[in-house]
Amino acid sequence: MSFLPKLPIANGIELAVDWMEDHLGPLFGAISEVIETIVNFFSNIFLFPHPLIFIAIIGVLAYFIGKWKLSLFTIIGFLLIDNLGYWQETMSTLGLVITSGLISILLGIPIGIACAYSKTTNRIIAPLLDFMQTMPAFVYLLPAVTFFSLGVVPGVIASVIFAIPPTIRLTHLGIKQVSGELTEASDAFGSTSWQKLIKVELPLAMPTMMAGVNQTIMLSLSMVVIASMIGAQGIGATVYRAVTQLKIGQGFEAGLAVVVLAIVLDRFTQNLFKSNKRSV
């Protein structure tokens, strides 16, 4: 291949990023503001009550969602986090995860529906998703920092890019899986496309979609540690600091807090659907 000069991909990307920075600055500023507000809103809510009160509330919620087992685990786990002294960090992480999860769902479900309805859309989106999932996550961080500077916002953006594919894919899959007979029946009784979507396809796709949402939330949590490299506060930053300073014990403690949060989030999102909806 030596007769070909090296393709200037890197240069091209940098040029594009520069251009976007110059011309889309105000847009990025607005997005940044909105995301920051949302993250702060959640973090403030979680940090507003005394930790014990918050744990009690979450414990009761856990009881309704997953009976006493989940409730017990949640209470013990969160007490442990409080006891270790990572309460503040964990709550800001939770705020970050919930924000990026929410954005992923709000964007991902409509995109997934669009993919299910239009082959062209799917043909464009599918390779994009592959790209997003396989490109090393660190690579997103740089442009995110370029556009949104350091802090929590590029963390959320990177998390969304990294975590949105399962929601899109499984929404698409869930709708595709609805049996042709049922959509045909829906058509035969004179439903509009919207009625068919709302009354038949989405309810039947719901279990599959929820699996995607669950995956999305897990992935955004796993992105949290990486995001701390660009200044996103939270438990990830603690882990990152401990690792760079070779503090093994502290790193393990903070890691434990991430694990507890992960398990609670996973069980919550998994059971949320099962408990209040009849399984299909």
Place this chain on the structure above:
Amino acid sequence: MQQEILRVNQISKLFGPGAEQGVNLLEQGYSKERLAKEKNLTVGVNRVSLEIREGEIFVIMGLSGSGKSTLVRMLNRLIEPTGGEVLFHGRDLRKMSKSELREVRRKSISMVFQKFALFPHRTVLENVEYGLEVQRVAKSERRSQALSSLELVGLKGWEDRYPDQLSGGMQQRVGLARALANDPEILLMDEAFSALDPLIRRDMQDELVELQDKMKKTIVFITHDLDEALRIGDRIALMKDGELIQIGTPEEMLTQPADRYVERFIEDVDLSKVLTASRVMRRPETVTLDRGPRVALELMRERGISNLFVIDRAKRLLGVITAEDASQILKSGGGLQDILITDGPCVSPDTLLNELFEVTSSARVPLAVVDDQQRLLGVIVRGAVLGALAGEVNSKKEVGEHELLA
């Protein structure tokens, strides 16, 4: 003659690239094989025309791949026809806008599906309500309509169950109730009973006919089962390879098959389930009550038979006498009324042959066929029933074959 409600003119469905053009080629006489080879087009339905009359059960029958399911889906445009017209009360469905078509589907043409196609996340009642719900009928009204529809199919009290808690037969009743809930003019039933056990299928067939009697809906029924077609169909259309082969009443199909294919199709038919008493009855020998036993005996001797039906002046059946009794009474003195057997078996002309077996085998006198005013129409002897089953009714076919030999 009932009025026509739905007419299909030269309707075709082709699959593949440039299907529209393929219809023209078909009209120019291209064969399906040639279309498949040269244009890469598959013909699903090939220029079918038929008309469906108000209040009839019209059966479209054919083996799998004959295009019958495609045809029925073109009647409500679930499948878009490639060419031809579908006229519902004279209006072409193909020229309707999306919203006009929705209106027809909501109010006038309902469908029942082979695998029921009930919504698993909705209760029985919510399933039945579906068609009304998408029309935005007020909740209380659609509830009461759905409940009465469920009652109609005998599922009162099951409205809060989910479909998977019901047996197959009950699920299809829900499907039927759902289709009936918006009080449509036409019911399209796509192999509606094929997924059911044979016994349940029979019950459903009977109930469907009964329902249709009561509600006077027009029903287009798709089936691959000839017995089913013959049982419920007022008229039958037989399809093969996307083409219409023959349309006729069940009896016409059996007695005047259009070609070898129809003949082969009906070869294995259990004739006893199709042919009726009127088909095999013979002219009865009768005597009126005021004749004496001597006259009766003389008549029997003349005809070489051992019993006689006794009728009044209006041809109403009074009973039957046997030669044995008549000769006894001749010795002891008396009238025919003394030996009249009044509890002999009688059947209506619509009775099916398989129901006749039992009656003929247990009776000691021949079977009388009477109309609803007790007028004697004919007589059935055991031999005639067996003869009919052996294929004597297919006289046309036999003639045809003799001609071939000669």
